[in-house]
Amino acid sequence: MAYRLPRVVGHRGAAASAPENTLAGLRRAHQLGVGWVEFDVKLTGDGVPILMHDAVLERTTDGRGAVADTAYADIRQLDAGAWFGPEFAGERVPSFDEAIDLLLSHGLAANVEIKPCPGRERETGAAVARRLVERWPSDRPPPLLSSFAEPALEAARAAAPDLPRGLLVGALPEDWAERLERLGCVTFHCSHRHLDAVVVAAVREAGYPMLAYTVNEAERARTLYSWGVDCICSDRPEAILPLAG
Numbered sequence: 001m002a003y004r005l006p007r008v009v010g011h012r013g014a015a016a017s018a019p020e021n022t023l024a025g026l027r028r029a030h031q032l033g034v035g036w037v038e039f040d041v042k043l044t045g046d047g048v049p050i051l052m053h054d055a056v057l058e059r060t061t062d063g064r065g066a067v068a069d070t071a072y073a074d075i076r077q078l079d080a081g082a083w084f085g086p087e088f089a090g091e092r093v094p095s096f097d098e099a100i101d102l103l104l105s106h107g108l109a110a111n112v113e114i115k116p117c118p119g120r121e122r123e124t125g126a127a128v129a130r131r132l133v134e135r136w137p138s139d140r141p142p143p144l145l146s147s148f149a150e151p152a153l154e155a156a157r158a159a160a161p162d163l164p165r166g167l168l169v170g171a172l173p174e175d176w177a178e179r180l181e182r183l184g185c186v187t188f189h190c191s192h193r194h195l196d197a198v199v200v201a202a203v204r205e206a207g208y209p210m211l212a213y214t215v216n217e218a219e220r221a222r223t224l225y226s227w228g229v230d231c232i233c234s235d236r237p238e239a240i241l242p243l244a245g
């Protein structure tokens, strides 16, 4: 049976109304009534999985430099909320472990995007998958892993073959079906900008549920759903939920 994606996923938590990839963002998504969140995981310089989109600290913290060159203890000193709004000052960069705790305590499901720093693809994919094997209770549906980095998906598969995986792309490569098959992916995550009714029909015909990112306008979401897109990943999940059906 095909993997069942939700209709809506909160992007980086709920990135329009709380700082992305923070615990506050995951809580905000939960408050908004969305059952699934997406967030990005990469490794600190000393190998701790954390929630962070960029390879550098500047945009979403008050720190400087490459994540891959910075130890977890130093990243923990940084403010990851004030850049977004003064009410979020003091928010920290969460460890993946803290995010797992929050998912479990709030009953949230997750799409965990493996977002490796360049050159650390396999290490990151394996670390994320291993952590879930160690931490995720067997009586709850496991998070869906995804990545643009195919080596990260391969390493995650080797570490935890039973965790579901999705392939992330921007524009669809010509050989998308072969890639999904080779990686043992159960879902296909595509930029909505590159989709049309014909492409969506072809992917669904091949048996892959589709997630479209990042869609913040209700009208666009309505169109994508009408083409057969299963799931919308949005910074504003509250704007999409009423259409989800």
Ligand code: G3P
Pocket (backbone or CB within 6 Å): 011, 012, 038, 040, 053, 113, 146, 168, 189, 213, 214, 233
């Ligand atoms: O998983 C969907 C989306 O998060 C992929 O792009 O750059 O926002 O991580 P990005």
Ligand code: MG
Pocket (backbone or CB within 6 Å): 012, 038, 039, 040, 113
């Ligand atoms: Mg992401």
